[in-house]
Amino acid sequence: MEKIALITDTAADLHEDIIKKYNIHVLPFRIIYKDREYKDGVEITPKEVYDNLDKEVPTSSLPSMQDMEDTFTKLEEEGYTNAIAVTLSTGLSGIYNAVKLVSENHPSLKTYVCDSQSISAGEGVIVEVCAELIEKGKSFDEIVNEIPNIKSRIDLFFVVGTLEYLKKGGRIGKVSGTIAELLNIKPIISVDKKDGKYYTYDKVRGRKQSINRILEIVEEKLKKNKCRVWVMDGNAPEETKKVFEGIKKMDNVVNVNFGGTISPVSGVHSGPGLIGVVLIEEQ
Structure with missing residues (x-):
């Protein structure tokens, strides 16, 4: 009898x-300041990161190898036979390779490591759908075979207050930076489904227009398919709430979830002012 565990970050x-x-097992990234280090979302909150950005912009690092080893050992002790690990995009982090490496130290667990090629709820929704499939009694192989289809149905779009933090953290990808900022051009950023890196999906001038454009993009997607939607906040609560309320009124929304504040590790790289939307097409 299979007992399937879910791991993410x-x-x-x-x-x-x-x-x-x-019962999802979550590996915490690390937030590193000059004189201290925290486990992401465990020992530090998004608010604490945002409140300190004017004093120091921390760096981030992978979950510790010990945390990964401990997670796999715990799963073995709890009698799991299989594990599905869904990680942050390889285009943004090295966690996929690290988890794969650690999983090989635990051959008694048959493990599949999935590169989400996404971030935030774009990564989280893969985990959620896998969890729903486990609950329905699907086998490990059936779920693993379904993952490419799940990923193909997900879209992610976000805007940021400034591109400064993405540039500082080396996460700018294929998003044009400095000149666009001087002209007050606001890119609508998405994640490339081939390499999992950020790219400019569209661009408009000014913050208000960028928020309106996000709503238009969601509406365009919903005209084609029924979708579940998540709205994420990166220290822009009032504007995020407006986007959430706008999407709630749209046709073809199966449900819209206020996903809450993005994790500290994402906040470090996006900076304040992020509004994100994730959609998954219903089948």
Whole structure:
């Protein structure tokens, strides 16, 4: 009899109730200041990161190898036979390779490591759908075979207050930077499904227009398919709430979830002012 575990990382921005409901094992990234280090989302909150950005912009690092080893050992002790690990995009982090390496030290667990090629709820929704499939009694192989289809149905779009933090953290990808900022051009950023890096999906002038454009993009997607939607906040609560309320009124929305604040590790790289939307097409 298979017993399937789910592993992910704090960049997936899963709600605590989802983590508890499906017993998901979450690996915390590390937030590193000059004189101290914290486990992402465990020892430091997004608010604490944002409140200190004017004093120091921390760096981030992978979950510790010890945390990864401990997670796999715990799963073995709890009698799991299989594990599905969904990680932050390889285009943004080295966590996929690290988890794969650690999983090979635990051959008694048949493990599949999935590069989400996404971030935040774009990563988290893969975990959630896998959890729903486990609950329905699907086998490990059936779920692993379904993952490419799940990924193909996900879209992610976000805007940021400034590109400064993405540039500082080396996460700018194929998003044009300095000249666009001087002209007050606001890119609508998405993640390339081939390499998992950020790219400019569209661009408009000014913050207000960028928020309106996000809503238009969501509406365009919903005209083609029914979708579940998540709205994420990166220290822009009032504007995020307006986007959430706007999407709630749209046709073809199966449900819209306020995903809450993005994880500290994502906040470090995006800076304040992020509004993100994730959609998954219903089948």
